[in-house]
Amino acid sequence: MIKNDLFLRALKGETVSRPPVWMMRQAGRYLPEFMALKEKYDFFTRCRTPELAAEITVQPIRIVKPDAAILFSDILVIPQAMNIDVEMKPGVGPWLPSPVRTAQDVENVRVPEIMETLGYVMDAITLTKEMLEDEVPLIGFAGSPWTILCYAVEGKGSKSFDQAKGFCFSNPEAAHKLLQKITDTTIAYLKQKVAHGVNAVQIFDSWGGMLSPEDYREFSWKYIDQIIEALAPLTEVIVFGKGCWFALPEMAKSKASALGVDWTCSPEKAREFTGGKITLQGNFDPSRLLTPVPQLKNMVWDMIDRFGKDRYMANLGHGILPNIPVDHAKAFIDAVKEYENR
Ligand code: CP3
Numbered sequence: 229m230i231k232n233d234l235f236l237r238a239l240k241g242e243t244v245s246r247p248p249v250w251m252m253r254q255a256g257r258y259l260p261e262f263m264a265l266k267e268k269y270d271f272f273t274r275c276r277t278p279e280l281a282a283e284i285t286v287q288p289i290r291i292v293k294p295d296a297a298i299l300f301s302d303i304l305v306i307p308q309a310m311n312i313d314v315e316m317k318p319g320v321g322p323w324l325p326s327p328v329r330t331a332q333d334v335e336n337v338r339v340p341e342i343m344e345t346l347g348y349v350m351d352a353i354t355l356t357k358e359m360l361e362d363e364v365p366l367i368g369f370a371g372s373p374w375t376i377l378c379y380a381v382e383g384k385g386s387k388s389f390d391q392a393k394g395f396c397f398s399n400p401e402a403a404h405k406l407l408q409k410i411t412d413t414t415i416a417y418l419k420q421k422v423a424h425g426v427n428a429v430q431i432f433d434s435w436g437g438m439l440s441p442e443d444y445r446e447f448s449w450k451y452i453d454q455i456i457e458a459l460a461p462l463t464e465v466i467v468f469g470k471g472c473w474f475a476l477p478e479m480a481k482s483k484a485s486a487l488g489v490d491w492t493c494s495p496e497k498a499r500e501f502t503g504g505k506i507t508l509q510g511n512f513d514p515s516r517l518l519t520p521v522p523q524l525k526n527m528v529w530d531m532i533d534r535f536g537k538d539r540y541m542a543n544l545g546h547g548i549l550p551n552i553p554v555d556h557a558k559a560f561i562d563a564v565k566e567y568e569n570r
Contacts, residue, residue: 229362230362230363230364230365230427231362231363231364232295232363232364232365233365234246234247234248234295235248235250235295235296235364235365235427235428235541236365236427236428236464238486238507238538238539238540238541239428239464239466239485239486239507239541240464240485241485241505241506241507241538241539242538243538244537244538245568246532246537246564246565246567246568247532247535247537247538247540247541247542247564247567248295248296248541248542248564249294249295249541249542249543249560249561249564249565250294250295250296250297250298250367250541250543251288251292251294251543251544251547251548251557251560251561252298252468252543252544252546252547252548253547253548254288254292254294254298254548254557255284255285255287255288255298255300256547256548256550257550258548258549258550258551258552258553258554258557259287259288259291259554260554261287261291262284262287265280265283265284270316271302271316272308272315272316274300275300275301275302275305275348275349276348277348278348278351278352278354278355279355281299281300281301281349281352281355281356282300282352282355282356282358282359283359284300285297285298285299285300285352285356285359285366286356286359286360289360289363289364291554291558292554292557292558292561293558293561294364294561295364295365296364296365296366296367296427296428297356297360297364297365297366297367298366298367298369298430299349299352299353299356299366299367299368299369299421299426300352301349301352301369302316303369303370303371303375303376303432303434304316304322304371304376304379305346305349306370306371306376306410306413306414306417307324307376307379307380307410308345309340309342309345309346309413309417310337310338310339310340310409310410310413311336311337311338311340312324312326312327312328312337312380313325313326314379320384321384321385322379322384322385323383323384324379324380324383324384325383327380327381327382327383327391328377328380328381328395328406329381329391329395330399330402331399331401331402331405334402334405334406334409337380337406337409338409339409339412339413339416340413342413342416342417342420343420346417346420349417349421350420350421350424353366353368353421353424353425353426354424354425357424357425365427365428366425366426366427367426367427367428367429367430367466368418368421368422368426368428368429368430369429369430369431369432370414370417370418370429370431370432370455371414371431371432371433371434372431372432372433372434372436372448372451372452372455372469373407373408373410373411373414373448373451373452373455374407374433374435374436374439374447374448374451374452375432375433375434375435375436375448376410376414377392377395377396377403377406377407377410377447378392378435378438380392380406380410381395388438389435389438392435393438393439393443396443396447403447407447407451408451410451411451411454411455414455415454415455415458415459418455418458418459419458419459419462422459422462422463426463427463427464428463428464428465428466428485429459429463429464429465429466430465430466430467430468430488431452431455431456431465431466431467431468432468432470433448433452433467433468433469433470433472434470434546435470436448436449436469436470436471436472436475437469437470437471437472438471441474441475444472444474444475445475445478448469449475449478449479452467452469453482456482456483456484457483460483460484460485464485464486465483465484465485465486466484466485466486466487466488466509467479467482467484467486467487467488468487468488468509469487469488470490470546471490471492473489473490473492473493473497473498473501476489476493476498476501476502477501477502477503479502480501480502480503480505480506484506485506485507486506486507486508486509486541487502487506487507487508487509488508488509488510488511488543489508489509489510489511489545490510490511490545490546491510491511491512491513491516491545491546492545493511494534495508495511495531495534495535496534498510498511498535499535499536505539506539507539507540507541508535508539508540508541509540509541509542509543510543510544510545511531511543511544511545512527512528512531512542512543512544512545512560513544513545514544514545514546514547514548514549514552515549517544517548517549517552517556517557517560518551518552518556519556521555521556521559524556524559524560524563525559525562525563525566528542528560528563528564528567529563529567529570532564532567537567542564544560
């Protein structure tokens with residue numbers, strides 16, 4: 229049994245005394261303890277060494293004390309396992325030397341055996357669970373197939389992912405083949421994560437908001453929904469689509485337990501779009517953590533009032549930024565904890 233089960237109770241829609249809180253990218257560059265390990269080990273070494281991944285996962289639990297842990301890893305370990313090279317270039321971000329650009333490239337992408345290629349992630353989960361001693365739940369995650377395709381085709385981060393979109397629109401057959409391979413791999417991967425002890429999974433559709441509502445349905449949601457259908461019988465599923473407010477009504481009809489919202493959608497609109505029944509997560513602007521602390525706390529309480537304390541998980545609207553002082557990250561989390569007695 230998990231000692232602090234607020235997060236799991238909110239996911240199930242149970243009545244809670246206050247909402248749970250965690251932060252996307254909470255294991256990250258705003259923490260000096262993380263930066264110390266980043267100086268010593270390159271990115272994928274940190275991902276592939278269970279002792280390092282577990283240590284980085286529990287750092288925020290000790291320092292800022294959220295109600296859930298999220299495993300330190302990356303969404304790009306999936307393309308790596310599928311035979312697509314991925315490097316993390318310091319100061320640049322993801323770099324894929326041989327992006328997928330043709331139907332033949334798609335043929336060369338494999339659907340891997342998970343334990344053979346990603347066993348290190350499962351070892352990190354086992355170790356993290358031991359270190360957490362059931363204090364808080366552990367979240368596992370994967371990128372959405374569309375977001376993974378964006379990197380696989382573009383070969384790097386982008387403001388618009390023109391090449392990825394161009395590939396889908398000019399060669400839809402190959403694009404759908406690639407999306408299905410990523411979906412099959414992701415389902416097998418998340419099932420293994422559940423078997424190894426994660427208490428919930430989150431799907432990050434970071435680039436879903438690049439698509440029109442029609443293209444979103446065809447190239448992103450269709451595949452996310454397959455993952456939800458496969459995982460919902462086994463665990464709680466959270467879907468976070470950055471910039472995907474337009475898809476919330478359709479998402480709310482799925483078997484997902486919760487939906488993430490970014491700060492460009494008001495709590496009222498998010499509730500209206502989702503019919504008021506499903507748990508929502510979000511949506512504090514990460515840059516708003518720079519607000520002076522007393523005002524910051526009032527903004528957090530206002531956010532909770534507007535979403536409502538039940539069927540709600542306080543979070544940022546996207547990942548925390550490196551320029552956030554640790555005491556402001558802590559003030560965000562403390563404000564949610566103080567909501568009951570404010
Ligand atoms: O949330 C957490 O604390 C868990 C760890 C986590 C990381 N990446 C570690 C990481 C999670 C959940 C991710 C997901 C991820 N990775 C996403 C989806 C979420 C989002 O923010 O939209 C995406 C798009 C990626 C791909 C990725 N990985 C990019 C674009 C970058 C470079 C840009 C950046 O923010 O630095 C990474 C690297 C990365 N992944 C870092 C961390 C802590 C920072 C680099 C480092 O530590 O060397």
